[in-house]
Amino acid sequence: MLTYYTATTLDGFLADPEDSLDWLLRQPHDEDGPFGFDAFMAGVGAVVMGSTTYEWVLAHEGGNWPYSLPAWVMTSRNPALVDGADIRFASGDVRPVHAAMTAAAGGRRLWLVGGGDLAGQFAEAGLLDEVVVSIAPVTLGAGRPLLPRRLDLQLVEAGVNGAFVGARYRVTGPLLEDRS
Amino acid sequence: MLTYYTATTLDGFLADPEDSLDWLLRQPHDEDGPFGFDAFMAGVGAVVMGSTTYEWVLAHEGGNWPYSLPAWVMTSRNPALVDGADIRFASGDVRPVHAAMTAAAGGRRLWLVGGGDLAGQFAEAGLLDEVVVSIAPVTLGAGRPLLPRRLDLQLVEAGVNGAFVGARYRVTGPLLEDRS
Numbered sequence: 001m002l003t004y005y006t007a008t009t010l011d012g013f014l015a016d017p018e019d020s021l022d023w024l025l026r027q028p029h030d031e032d033g034p035f036g037f038d039a040f041m042a043g044v045g046a047v048v049m050g051s052t053t054y055e056w057v058l059a060h061e062g063g064n065w066p067y068s069l070p071a072w073v074m075t076s077r078n079p080a081l082v083d084g085a086d087i088r089f090a091s092g093d094v095r096p097v098h099a100a101m102t103a104a105a106g107g108r109r110l111w112l113v114g115g116g117d118l119a120g121q122f123a124e125a126g127l128l129d130e131v132v133v134s135i136a137p138v139t140l141g142a143g144r145p146l147l148p149r150r151l152d153l154q155l156v157e158a159g160v161n162g163a164f165v166g167a168r169y170r171v172t173g174p175l176l177e178d179r180s
Numbered sequence: 181m182l183t184y185y186t187a188t189t190l191d192g193f194l195a196d197p198e199d200s201l202d203w204l205l206r207q208p209h210d211e212d213g214p215f216g217f218d219a220f221m222a223g224v225g226a227v228v229m230g231s232t233t234y235e236w237v238l239a240h241e242g243g244n245w246p247y248s249l250p251a252w253v254m255t256s257r258n259p260a261l262v263d264g265a266d267i268r269f270a271s272g273d274v275r276p277v278h279a280a281m282t283a284a285a286g287g288r289r290l291w292l293v294g295g296g297d298l299a300g301q302f303a304e305a306g307l308l309d310e311v312v313v314s315i316a317p318v319t320l321g322a323g324r325p326l327l328p329r330r331l332d333l334q335l336v337e338a339g340v341n342g343a344f345v346g347a348r349y350r351v352t353g354p355l356l357e358d359r360s
Contacts (some may be wrong), residue, residue: 009350010313010333011326012192023355107319108255120321121339133190135315137333137349141325146191153190153317158338158345169190169317175203 002098003130004112004119005040006146007164010135012112013143019056020174023138027163035166044069045105048097049113051075052144057113058082070104072097074118081144094118098127120149128171130156134164150175181280183310184292184299185220186326187344190315193323194294199236207343215273215314215346224249226286228277229293231255232324237293238262251285252277254298261344272300278307300329308351310336314344330355 007024008014015021018178031038047069049057057066058080065071065085073079076091090097101110112119112128122128131153133146153169160166187204188194192250195201211218229237234253237246238260245251245265253259256271271279281290292308300303302308313326315340333349340346 008191010192010311010347011188011328012190012319026356051182110286131190137335138355139192139327139329139331139333140355141328141330145321147319147323148191149319150321151319153319155317155340155343155345158340160335161340163335165335165345165347167190167315174322176206 001129002101002110002112002122002127003040003132004122004128004147005130005132006114007134007136008146009140009143011139011140011141013140013144014116014146015056015144016140017143018171019052019144021056021060021093023140024136027138029134029137029162029164033161033166035132035161035164040132041111043109045108046070046072046101047111047113048101048118050115050118051077051079053114054079070101072101094121094125094127098122098125116145116147119147120165123147123149123151123171126173131169131171132166133169134161134166137163152176181311182281182290182292182302183220183312184294184302184308184327185310185312186294187314187316188326189318189320189323191321192326193320194296194326195236195324196320197322197324199232199324200204201236201240203320204316207318208315209314209344215312215341215343215348220312221291224291225287225288226250226252226281227291227293228252228254228281228298229296230295231257231259233294234259237267243287250281252281266329274301274305274307278302278305296325296327299327303327303329303331303351311349311351312346313349314346317343330353332356 245262
């Protein structure tokens with residue numbers, strides 16, 4: 001069970017064109033409320049992210065690595081290592097990464113931290129099960145896209161947490177052909 | 181009170197790159213449910229739209245004009261007229277259009293039908309009061325942007341209607357400067 005759990009702007013951006021999240025971090029919310037991070041994270045057994053997300057996390061955390069779970073970083077670059085962190089670098093096909101994550105997660109869910117294109121790659125491989133978004137009350141007009149693919153989703157639940165609208169979707173597949 | 185009431189994809193598109201709404205029109209919903217069209221429209225006294233929206237409406241309605249309310253179409257093109265329809269063409273500054281709509285609306289609200297850039301123009305002039313979205317369970321990855329500006333919003337209410345998440349926002353202004 002791979003879940004893309006992320007915040008997004010109302011107009012579908014993960015970050016602004018300079019990869020800033022300052023528009024996000026000042027929004028009021030309750031980590032323990034609906035769609036909150038803590039309850040989600042308690043069910044996660046492994047994480048995966050792209051290289052931009054990895055570098056953002058390191059910069060944001062002052063060079064420290066915040067996750068104790070096994071982590072995969074999809075990258076064709078040669079990123080910095082973090083002492084003591086449980087991180088594997090990988091590139092190319094996402095399917096063996098998904099298999100290795102599943103084996104490492106001990107029956108718990110897999111978290112796709114970001115970014116959008118990596119989510120699209122998992123979706124194309126039929127391996128993205130859920131998209132859970134916290135929609136910030138902001139439009140940016142430009143930036144890093146949430147999920148740059150044509151996909152059909154199914155709404156499972158929605159709710160409000162502070163300034164955010166939260167929504168959980170099942171990924172049902174590529175967008176149906178137009179019926180007109 | 182000018183409200184931008186529209187459907188959007190989860191990734192912030194009003195229409196696909198060919199201006200198709202086929203991904204939208206097949207989604208189940210209740211016109212009388214939360215954020216439904218009928219209750220909204222009952223409070224509207226005048227409408228405004230851009231030229232792409234105007235041409236889409238005409239094509240979608242087989243050349244007929246579906247609105248009896250006074251309508252403004254912002255266009256620098258020379259669009260087709262519709263016999264018997266209460267339509268004014270305008271271009272340039274949106275402020276005199278807003279004033280004329282307010283005078284015509286008899287105290288009722290103004291509906292900005294689309295598109296996104298026109299919404300941005302009203303927002304820049306400080307004349308966009310509300311954004312009400314029905315978020316379809318679809319990502320497109322490309323298309324006509326919902327609101328191509330940096331804006332701060334304030335969530336007023338949210339709910340579910342069929343396949344859609346509905347949300348109402350107050351426009352609070354241009355995006356705050358980053359505080360980092």
